Amino acid sequence: MRMSYWEYQGTAHTGVARVANSMNGVYAIMYSPVGDTYINSMFTMIERNKRFPPVTTSVLDLQTMGMGVNRLAPTLEQVYADHHPDLMIVACTCSSILLQEDLGALTKSAELPEGKTEVLIYAPNPYRVEEDEAANGLLTLLTKRYATVALPPTPKPSVNIIGTISLGFHHKQDLVSLKRMLNTLGVEVNLVFPEGASIPDLKRLPQAWATIAPYREMGQDAAKVLEELYGIPAVLTTPLGVMATREWVRAVIAALSKFAAAHNLPYNAEEPALAAFSMDQHSTPSNLPWFTYTADVQSFSSRKAFVFGDFTHTVGLVRLLATELDVQVVGAGTYDKRREQEFLEAVAPYTKETIISVEFDKVRKKIGELQPDVVLGTQMERHTSAGFDIPCATISNPTHIEDFPLGYQPFLGYDGSNYITDRIYHTMTLGLEKHLIEMFGDAGLGTSGAELPTEKINENFRHSEELRVKAEQLAVDGGSVMEVKPTPAPEPAKAPVGELTWTSEATQALKQIPFFVRPKVHKRVEEYARQHGHSVITLDLVYEVKEKAG
Amino acid sequence: MTITPDAVTSASSEAIVLREDNGYHAFCGLTCVGWLYQKMKDSFFLILGTHTCAHLLQNALGVMIFAQPRYGVAMLEEADLSAPQVDITEIVRDIVEQHHPSVIFLLNSCTPEIMKVDFETMAKKLNGVFENTPVMPVRADGLEYTMTQAEDSVVQALLQFCPQAPAGEKKVVFLGAVNDVNTGEIQREVEKLGLPVGGFVPANTIKELPAIGPDTIIAPLQPYLAGAATLFSRKRGAKVLQSLFPIGPDGTRVFLEDLAAMFGKKVDLSEREAESWRNIEAKVAAIRGKRIFITGDNMLELPITRFLRKAGAEVLECGTPYVNRKFHASELKALGGQKIVEMPNMGRQIRDIRALQPDLVITNFWEANPFEAERIPTKWSTEIIFTPIYGFGGVGELANLFSRALNRRKKLDLLDWKDFLPSAGNN
Numbered sequence: 001m002r003m004s005y006w007e008y009q010g011t012a013h014t015g016v017a018r019v020a021n022s023m024n025g026v027y028a029i030m031y032s033p034v035g036d037t038y039i040n041s042m043f044t045m046i047e048r049n050k051r052f053p054p055v056t057t058s059v060l061d062l063q064t065m066g067m068g069v070n071r072l073a074p075t076l077e078q079v080y081a082d083h084h085p086d087l088m089i090v091a092c093t094c095s096s097i098l099l100q101e102d103l104g105a106l107t108k109s110a111e112l113p114e115g116k117t118e119v120l121i122y123a124p125n126p127y128r129v130e131e132d133e134a135a136n137g138l139l140t141l142l143t144k145r146y147a148t149v150a151l152p153p154t155p156k157p158s159v160n161i162i163g164t165i166s167l168g169f170h171h172k173q174d175l176v177s178l179k180r181m182l183n184t185l186g187v188e189v190n191l192v193f194p195e196g197a198s199i200p201d202l203k204r205l206p207q208a209w210a211t212i213a214p215y216r217e218m219g220q221d222a223a224k225v226l227e228e229l230y231g232i233p234a235v236l237t238t239p240l241g242v243m244a245t246r247e248w249v250r251a252v253i254a255a256l257s258k259f260a261a262a263h264n265l266p267y268n269a270e271e272p273a274l275a276a277f278s279m280d281q282h283s284t285p286s287n288l289p290w291f292t293y294t295a296d297v298q299s300f301s302s303r304k305a306f307v308f309g310d311f312t313h314t315v316g317l318v319r320l321l322a323t324e325l326d327v328q329v330v331g332a333g334t335y336d337k338r339r340e341q342e343f344l345e346a347v348a349p350y351t352k353e354t355i356i357s358v359e360f361d362k363v364r365k366k367i368g369e370l371q372p373d374v375v376l377g378t379q380m381e382r383h384t385s386a387g388f389d390i391p392c393a394t395i396s397n398p399t400h401i402e403d404f405p406l407g408y409q410p411f412l413g414y415d416g417s418n419y420i421t422d423r424i425y426h427t428m429t430l431g432l433e434k435h436l437i438e439m440f441g442d443a444g445l446g447t448s449g450a451e452l453p454t455e456k457i458n459e460n461f462r463h464s465e466e467l468r469v470k471a472e473q474l475a476v477d478g479g480s481v482m483e484v485k486p487t488p489a490p491e492p493a494k495a496p497v498g499e500l501t502w503t504s505e506a507t508q509a510l511k512q513i514p515f516f517v518r519p520k521v522h523k524r525v526e527e528y529a530r531q532h533g534h535s536v537i538t539l540d541l542v543y544e545v546k547e548k549a550g
Numbered sequence: 551m552t553i554t555p556d557a558v559t560s561a562s563s564e565a566i567v568l569r570e571d572n573g574y575h576a577f578c579g580l581t582c583v584g585w586l587y588q589k590m591k592d593s594f595f596l597i598l599g600t601h602t603c604a605h606l607l608q609n610a611l612g613v614m615i616f617a618q619p620r621y622g623v624a625m626l627e628e629a630d631l632s633a634p635q636v637d638i639t640e641i642v643r644d645i646v647e648q649h650h651p652s653v654i655f656l657l658n659s660c661t662p663e664i665m666k667v668d669f670e671t672m673a674k675k676l677n678g679v680f681e682n683t684p685v686m687p688v689r690a691d692g693l694e695y696t697m698t699q700a701e702d703s704v705v706q707a708l709l710q711f712c713p714q715a716p717a718g719e720k721k722v723v724f725l726g727a728v729n730d731v732n733t734g735e736i737q738r739e740v741e742k743l744g745l746p747v748g749g750f751v752p753a754n755t756i757k758e759l760p761a762i763g764p765d766t767i768i769a770p771l772q773p774y775l776a777g778a779a780t781l782f783s784r785k786r787g788a789k790v791l792q793s794l795f796p797i798g799p800d801g802t803r804v805f806l807e808d809l810a811a812m813f814g815k816k817v818d819l820s821e822r823e824a825e826s827w828r829n830i831e832a833k834v835a836a837i838r839g840k841r842i843f844i845t846g847d848n849m850l851e852l853p854i855t856r857f858l859r860k861a862g863a864e865v866l867e868c869g870t871p872y873v874n875r876k877f878h879a880s881e882l883k884a885l886g887g888q889k890i891v892e893m894p895n896m897g898r899q900i901r902d903i904r905a906l907q908p909d910l911v912i913t914n915f916w917e918a919n920p921f922e923a924e925r926i927p928t929k930w931s932t933e934i935i936f937t938p939i940y941g942f943g944g945v946g947e948l949a950n951l952f953s954r955a956l957n958r959r960k961k962l963d964l965l966d967w968k969d970f971l972p973s974a975g976n977n
Binding site: 001002003004005006007009010011013014032033034035036037038039040041042043044045048049050051052053056057058059060061062063064065071074075078079082093094095096098099125126127128130 | 571572573574575576577578579580581600601602604605606608609610619622623624625626627628630631636637638641644645659660661663664665691692693694696895896897900901914915916917918919920923972
C-alpha cells in the first residue's frame with residue numbers, strides 16, 4: 001500500500017487499448033465496471049483521433065453480477081455486428097481480475113461467424129504489469145500468433161518498423177523522420193506495427209529484410225521473435241542525436257547487407273552522402289554539430305542538467321547532452337523499474353547520480369538536492385521544476401496534449417536532432433534571461449513584477465527599452481538589489497539634479513553604461529561627489545568613481 | 551442490444567422511457583472528486599483504490615492534473631490483495647499532518663468492493679484514531695455509480711455536519727455543488743421573494759454548512775441528488791421541494807413558484823420568465839428549430855432537454871444514466887412525448903446519429919471529436935456540469951453553451967476548406 005497522487009504510467013488495460021487504437025480491425029473489450037474505458041478520452045481529446053476508439057466495456061455491475069448475468073458474450077456479438085473486427089481482444093482490469101473467472105469459457109458462448117473473427121484473451125496481471133509492458137507483450141503475442149509462415153523476401157530491400165503506437169511520445173512524427181531516412185537509403189517500409197497495421201498485414205511481417213524497433217520499451221521483443229524465427233536482423237538502437245543516428249544508419253545498412261548476403265540478394269551497401277538526408281538535399285541534415293561549436297553555446301559546458309523519463313528518451317538524451325552539447329549531466333533517472341540494471345549501465349559513462357522510481361515525489365526531492373540549471377523530464381518534472389524555478393523541457397511520456405503538435409516535431413533521426421536542440425536551447429535561453437533579470441532586478445521585479453508572469457518578464461527583457469523604463473522606475477521606487485535608498489533617485493539623463501550638475505560629457509558616459517546598472521552607477525557617482533565636496537560631475541569624476549569601485 | 555420499453559412507460563402525454571443494458575459509456579463515480587475537492591476547500595478526498603483509479607483521476611477530466619491536490623489514492627498493491635485486513639491508518643495520519651483537512655471523505659472503488667472491504671467499519675476505526683478529523687465513508691465505485699451519482703453520496707455524508715435547526719425555523723436549504731456566483735444569484739432571487747435562505751449543501755467549508763431541521767425546506771438544484779434529499783428528509787424531517795430543477799427560464803420560474811408555495815406564498819413569475827427569455831432571444835434564435843441528440847452521461851439531461859424543447863429545438867433522443875421516477879416526476883411530466891433512454895447503448899446511438907444527422911450532438915469527451923470528424927457538430931456534455939447554468943442568473947450561460955457551438959459551426963462552414971478535413975474512418 002502506498003499513497004499515490006499521480007502516476008507515470010497507466011495499468012495493463014491501457015496498454016491493450018493503445019495497441020487496439022493503433023491498429024485497424026482490432027477491437028478491445030474491457031471486462032470491467034463502467035469507467036475503465038476512460039482511456040478513450042485520451043485518444044480522442046489528447047491525440048485528437050478521428051475514429052471512435054475501438055475500445056468498449058462489457059459492463060460489470062453489482063446488480064447483474066448478483067443475478068448471475070454475464071454480458072461478455074452479447075458484448076462480443078454486438079461488437080462484431082457493429083464493427084466486423086478481425087480480432088477482438090478481451091482484457092481484464094484491476095477489479096475484474098480478482099473475480100478469477102474463466103474468460104475463455106465465458107466468451108465461448110458468443111455466437112460469432114466461424115472464420116470471420118477471432119477472440120483473444122489477454123489478461124496480464126494489472127498489479128504487476130503496467131501500460132507499456134502490457135502493450136509490448138501484446139505486440140510480441142500478436143507477432144507470434146500471426147507471423148507464422150515464412151515468406152520470400154520482398155524484391156527490394158525493406159524493413160518492418162515496430163513500436164510506433166497510439167499515445168507514444170512524438171511517435172507519429174518520429175515515423176515521418178524514420179521513413180525519410182529509409183527513403184534516402186533506398187529502403188521500403190514493409191509494415192509499421194502496430195500503428196496503422198491490420199491482422200492480415202501481420203502475416204506479411206516475415207517478408208522484410210530487417211526490423212527496426214527504436215523504442216526500448218515498445219516492440220523490441222517482437223522484433224527479436226522475427227529474428228529468431230525467420231533470421232530477419234533486428235536493429236534495436238535508437239537514432240536519437242547525431243552520433244546515434246549515424247550509428248543507426250550504419251546499423252540498418254549492415255543489417256540489410258547481412259540479410260542480402262544470407263539470401264543471395266543484390267544490395268548496394270554504400271552509405272549515401274549526408275546531404276541526401278537533408279530537407280533540401282544539398283545541406284547538412286543536422287545543424288546540431290555547428291550549433292554546438294558556436295560561441296554562445298560554449299556556456300553549455302558550465303550548465304548542469306537533470307534528465308528523467310522513460311528508458312528510450314532518457315538514455316538517448318543523457319548521451320546527447322553529455323557528448324554532443326557538452327552539458328554536465330548531474331543526474332538521470334527513469335520510471336522504468338523493469339529495466340533498472342540496463343538503465344544504470346547505459347547512463348554510467350555520462351552521470352554519477354541516478355534514480356529509479358515510480359514515485360514523482362522522490363524524483364522531486366532529487367531535483368531539489370541536485371539543483372540543476374535545466375531539467376529534461378516528463379510533464380510532472382516540468383511541474384516540479386516550476387516549483388523550484390528551474391527551466392524544464394518535456395522529453396518523455398506520460399502523454400500530454402502538448403505532445404501532439406500540429407507542426408513537425410520528431411525526436412528521432414537527423415530531423416529529430418534539430419528539433420531537440422531547439423527545444424533544449426529555448427528552455428536554456430529563457431533560463432538565462434530569467435537569471436539575468438534576477439541578478440539585476442530581483443527585489444524590484446519581485447514587487448512590481450509580482451503581477452507579471454515569467455514569460456512577460458522575459459518578453460520585457462527582450463524589449464530592453466521597455467525594461468529600461470522599468471529599471472528607472474525601480475530606481476525611483478528603491479529596488480533593493482540596486483541598493484538604491486528609499487530617497488527618490490533622480491532621472492539619470494536629466495542634469496543638473498539638486499545641487500549637483502552633470503556635464504554633458506559625464507551624462508553621455510552614463511548613457512553608455514548598460515541600462516540595468518545605470519541607476520546604481522548614477523547614484524554611486526553622486527554619493528561620491530557629495531562625500532568629496534564636488535558640485536559638478538565631470539567625466540573625470542565618473543572615471544574616478546569607476547576605478548575606485550573596481 | 552435489446553431495447554426494453556420500461557414497464558412504467560405510459561400514454562403519449564408523458565415521456566417515453568426506455569432502458570438499455572450494455573455498451574454504456576460513462577465515467578465512474580470517482581470522477582466527481584475532480585470538481586468537489588475544488589468546491590469544498592477544507593476537505594480531502596481519499597480513495598481506497600488501485601493504480602487504475604489514480605491514472606483515471608489524473609487524466610479523465612481531459613486535462614492532466616498535477617501533484618498534491620486535496621485528493622489522492624491509497625493504492626492497493628498486489629500484497630494487499632491477500633492481506634487479512636486493509637489498514638490505511640498511516641496514510642490518513644500523513645494526510646492529517648500535511649493537509650489539515652476539516653473532513654476526509656473516504657471513497658470506495660471497484661477493487662475493494664470486490665474484495666468486500668468493510669468501509670463503514672474502517673471509517674469508524676479511523677474516527678477513533680483521529681478524533682479531530684472526521685473520516686466519512688462515501689460510495690463511489692464504478693460497479694454502481696457514474697460520476698454525478700457519486701456526488702449524491704458525498705452530499706449525503708455532509709448531513710452530519712449540518713447543525714440541527716430547531717422546530718419552527720423555516721428556511722430553504724439548497725442541495726448541489728454550484729459556484730459562488732450562482733449561489734449568490736439564487737440566494738438574492740429567493741430572498742427577493744421574501745423567503746428565508748438557510749444556505750447551500752455543499753458549502754465552501756464544513757463550518758459554513760447550514761442548519762437543517764424538521765421545518766427546513768430542501769430544494770435540490772440538480773437532478774442527481776435524490777439520495778441526499780431523501781436522507782435529509784428521513785433523518786431530520788426536512789421537507790423536500792418537488793418541482794422542476796432551476797435550469798432555464800421555464801424551470802427556474804416553476805422552481806421558485808413551487809418553493810414560495812411551500813412557504814405559503816403565491817407568487818407569479820410569468821413576467822420574470824418572459825423577460826428572461828427576451829434576454830436570451832438572440833441565442834435562442836440559434837437553437838430554435840434545430841434537431842439535437844443527447845447521448846447522456848451526467849443526469850442533467852432531463853432539464854437540459856426540457857430547456858432545449860422550450861427554446862424550440864427538437865430533441866431526437868435524451869440519453870441519461872438513469873431516471874428516478876419519483877425525484878424526476880415534474881421533469882418527466884414536462885417532457886410529454888419525449889424519447890428518453892436510460893443507460894443508452896453507445897453503439898446503437900452512433901448508428902442512430904449517423905442516420906439522423908442531427909444539427910447538434912451533446913456528448914461525452916471521447917465521442918465528440920469522432921462525431922466532428924464525420925461533420926456532425928457536437929457540444930461536450932461534461933461542460934454542462936462545470937458551467938454556472940442555474941437560476942435566472944445562469945440562463946445566459948446555459949443558452950450560450952448551445953448557441954455558440956451552433957454559430958461557430960455555421961461560420962466555419964463558410965470557408966472553402968472542406969477538402970482539408972478528415973474523411974470518416976481514418977485516424
